[in-house]
Amino acid sequence: MKFGKWLKQQIQETLPDWRENFLSYKDLKKLVRLISSGPMIRVGATSSKAPGKAEAEFVYLLNGEIEKFNGFFMEKEEDFIIRHKELKRRIQTVIEKWGENGTHPSAEIYKHEMTKIRKDIVNFHGEMVLLINYSNINYTGLAKILKKYDKRTGGLLRSPFIQEVLRQPFFTTDLVSKLAKEIEATIDAVFPLRKPESTSTAVTRVPVAEEGIFRNTVAALMSMQEMRKGSSTVSHFSLPPLNLPDSDLPQLLQISSPITIP
Amino acid sequence: MQQLNNMKVSGAPSTPLPVRPRIFEERYLKLPDSQQVALERGLISPVAPPAPFIYNNGVVGPPFSSNSGFSTNLQYSPVAPHENQPQNSLFVSQSASNQASFPMRSSSRTVQIAAPEYSQNGKASWRNGLLDELYDFPLETLNQSNRAENRGGNMVLPSEDLDKPSNWQEWADQLIREDANWGDRLGDANVSNPEATTVKGASNFPVPQIQQSQPVLPSSGKVPVAFNPPPAANTAPVKSRMRWTQELHEAFVEAVAKLGGCERATPKGVLRLMKVEGITIYHVKSHLQKYRMAHYWPELTEGSFGRRQSPVEEMPSFNVKVLDNQSLEITEALRMQMEVQRRLHEQLEIQRKLQLQIEEQGRILQMMFEKQSGIKLQESLDDNSDPADVPAFSDSGIEASNDEDIHAIDLATSAADGVSKVPGGERYNLPPSPSKRPRLYR
Numbered sequence: 001m002k003f004g005k006w007l008k009q010q011i012q013e014t015l016p017d018w019r020e021n022f023l024s025y026k027d028l029k030k031l032v033r034l035i036s037s038g039p040m041i042r043v044g045a046t047s048s049k050a051p052g053k054a055e056a057e058f059v060y061l062l063n064g065e066i067e068k069f070n071g072f073f074m075e076k077e078e079d080f081i082i083r084h085k086e087l088k089r090r091i092q093t094v095i096e097k098w099g100e101n102g103t104h105p106s107a108e109i110y111k112h113e114m115t116k117i118r119k120d121i122v123n124f125h126g127e128m129v130l131l132i133n134y135s136n137i138n139y140t141g142l143a144k145i146l147k148k149y150d151k152r153t154g155g156l157l158r159s160p161f162i163q164e165v166l167r168q169p170f171f172t173t174d175l176v177s178k179l180a181k182e183i184e185a186t187i188d189a190v191f192p193l194r195k196p197e198s199t200s201t202a203v204t205r206v207p208v209a210e211e212g213i214f215r216n217t218v219a220a221l222m223s224m225q226e227m228r229k230g231s232s233t234v235s236h237f238s239l240p241p242l243n244l245p246d247s248d249l250p251q252l253l254q255i256s257s258p259i260t261i262p
Numbered sequence: 263m264q265q266l267n268n269m270k271v272s273g274a275p276s277t278p279l280p281v282r283p284r285i286f287e288e289r290y291l292k293l294p295d296s297q298q299v300a301l302e303r304g305l306i307s308p309v310a311p312p313a314p315f316i317y318n319n320g321v322v323g324p325p326f327s328s329n330s331g332f333s334t335n336l337q338y339s340p341v342a343p344h345e346n347q348p349q350n351s352l353f354v355s356q357s358a359s360n361q362a363s364f365p366m367r368s369s370s371r372t373v374q375i376a377a378p379e380y381s382q383n384g385k386a387s388w389r390n391g392l393l394d395e396l397y398d399f400p401l402e403t404l405n406q407s408n409r410a411e412n413r414g415g416n417m418v419l420p421s422e423d424l425d426k427p428s429n430w431q432e433w434a435d436q437l438i439r440e441d442a443n444w445g446d447r448l449g450d451a452n453v454s455n456p457e458a459t460t461v462k463g464a465s466n467f468p469v470p471q472i473q474q475s476q477p478v479l480p481s482s483g484k485v486p487v488a489f490n491p492p493p494a495a496n497t498a499p500v501k502s503r504m505r506w507t508q509e510l511h512e513a514f515v516e517a518v519a520k521l522g523g524c525e526r527a528t529p530k531g532v533l534r535l536m537k538v539e540g541i542t543i544y545h546v547k548s549h550l551q552k553y554r555m556a557h558y559w560p561e562l563t564e565g566s567f568g569r570r571q572s573p574v575e576e577m578p579s580f581n582v583k584v585l586d587n588q589s590l591e592i593t594e595a596l597r598m599q600m601e602v603q604r605r606l607h608e609q610l611e612i613q614r615k616l617q618l619q620i621e622e623q624g625r626i627l628q629m630m631f632e633k634q635s636g637i638k639l640q641e642s643l644d645d646n647s648d649p650a651d652v653p654a655f656s657d658s659g660i661e662a663s664n665d666e667d668i669h670a671i672d673l674a675t676s677a678a679d680g681v682s683k684v685p686g687g688e689r690y691n692l693p694p695s696p697s698k699r700p701r702l703y704r
Binding site: 187 | 503505506507515549552556563589592596599600602603604607611613614616620621624625628
């Protein structure tokens with residue numbers, strides 16, 4: 001149930017439009033329970049099916065989920081490709097027009113425009129990273145539910161199935177990751193140099209209240225750390241504990257309870 | 263084609279593993295010349311340029327070593343066939359279990375593989391007659407895919423089955439008979455997939471079989487062609503999903519520029535200029551829509567900023583300083599946000615690599631176990647048989663390799679056990695694999 005709760009929390013913290021597109025872990029878990037208790041109970045069509053058919057049904061649902069992920073992922077990816085190019089174009093335009101060596105140099109306008117672009121870039125980067133996070137969460141969920149299935153039914157579904165999942169669009173996040181890295185490189189060009197006095201170590205906790213990309217990101221990072229602390233079912237298929245290099249960073253960001261939007 | 267017979271995903275002998283997944287892997291391996299095959303079959307127009315669609319150019323190439331060297335060619339894992347098991351061939355879930363109600367959310371953006379009812383209902387409870395719906399799929403599939411292709415105009419497909427719903431039974435049989443051609447077509451469809459979204463749907467036979475094999479494999483993002491609601495949807499746009507790449511987008515942008523900008527450009531014009539095989543006007547249309555939005559969005563938000571700009575110019579110097587400070591704060595906040603995002607990105611990448619590694623090594627382990635059980639099986643057979651009936655393995659090298667392999671497997675096993683007890687950096691290192699290639703025991 002730990003993962004189920006964790007997933008629920010992630011979904012809660014995530015961007016509102018995204019919530020519908022996550023794995024229906026709870027339902028799948030129910031189905032697995034139903035299937036595994038099937039042979040004993042004569043009630044309900046699921047249980048009266050031969051194990052092969054129950055499995056077929058289970059796989060059918062999983063496929064549907066994967067379809068959902070793929071669809072959402074590719075939509076977003078397409079958006080990102082477009083926006084990435086647009087951002088680059090915008091930066092170029094601003095530099096060429098209002099930059100120092102531009103056609104109409106203007107420190108004022110340059111600064112103004114750059115401020116806008118900076119904000120957009122950071123949010124854009126955030127969204128991309130969140131999409132990768134989305135991919136990861138759903139993959140993890142699938143892996144877990146498959147593991148449960150095999151455990152409960154003695155099946156051998158997990159391994160081949162997961163091999164196929166690895167090839168799915170929603171899991172092959174290379175392009176999005178590449179775009180994010182490009183943005184990370186661009187950021188340095190676009191942001192002014194850091195002033196010395198702002199690098200003080202005693203930074204007060206910054207409240208991160210409102211719903212949004214930043215909140216989502218912080219939540220994701222922190223819960224990822226939480227998730228990988230180790231569980232009772234650690235095996236050679238488990239991930240090692242998460243070691244954040246400067247692990248004080250997430251602690252600096254205090255997430256207050258979300259503002260619920262009716 | 264005989265390619266399938268020549269392919270072996272793994273060196274492992276036949277095993278206790280269910281046959282189905284193995285078949286998938288085999289079928290699913292992309293053949294380098296599958297495009298050639300597709301051409302021969304007339305599935306792809308011979309003049310198709312190698313489109314930027316193809317993903318093996320590293321655009322979306324997974325960095326890991328995949329179980330099949332070809333998997334990078336595939337963006338979609340369409341459900342592979344498994345017509346070798348006719349008894350399972352048509353995925354007939356007799357279940358009408360309403361107890362397992364599974365709320366599948368219908369999203370207008372995603373194309374559900376679910377039955378049409380599912381995609382429209384908030385709830386997808388398994389119904390009686392799921393069987394019927396599944397039988398309906400091939401129908402719709404064929405209809406849709408054929409329609410799509412006919413629109414595309416570059417497919418050579420049998421269309422006589424289109425309007426004969428009652429023929430599904432024959433189709434089912436036909437599909438089962440089409441064994442040998444299956445994987446190729448599907449493979450072709452996959453490879454050419456990126457280029458020709460409709461080709462995927464076009465491979466008539468595979469598509470219904472995709473339904474069949476759904477039990478074991480995730481379905482392709484392209485398959486959606488099949489899943490639109492019945493005949494009435496023949497005129498509706500085919501919702502096959504296309505995966506855009508940066509190269510494709512470049513081509514798009516160029517085309518738009520040539521046509522005078524995103525305001526002036528029409529989907530038709532762009533489609534024509536892009537000259538990309540398999541892309542449909544609907545793809546272009548929706549992409550253009552998104553493009554326009556992205557293009558004008560900054561200008562939309564300009565308004566609020568624009569107004570603020572003039573006060574800045576007019577203010578006395580000390581107010582400007584205040585605003586400067588504000589923007590500094592904003593920049594600082596952004597910097598912090600960026601930092602967190604970078605961190606998360608980094609960790610996600612690491613996590614992903616680990617996940618891939620885990621699966622890869624798990625797979626290797628499995629192969630080794632299979633091998634070992636194959637050896638044991640062979641040994642027990644040898645014991646049971648008349649000494650005179652010496653099996654075909656007269657190669658004396660077998661003994662040596664047996665021991666070596668078993669040793670390696672033991673090592674791997676203990677490594678796996680060790681792994682679970684000692685979380686740490688050495689977790690994911692398997693012992694070196696046996697120097698001799700695993701033998702096939704048949």
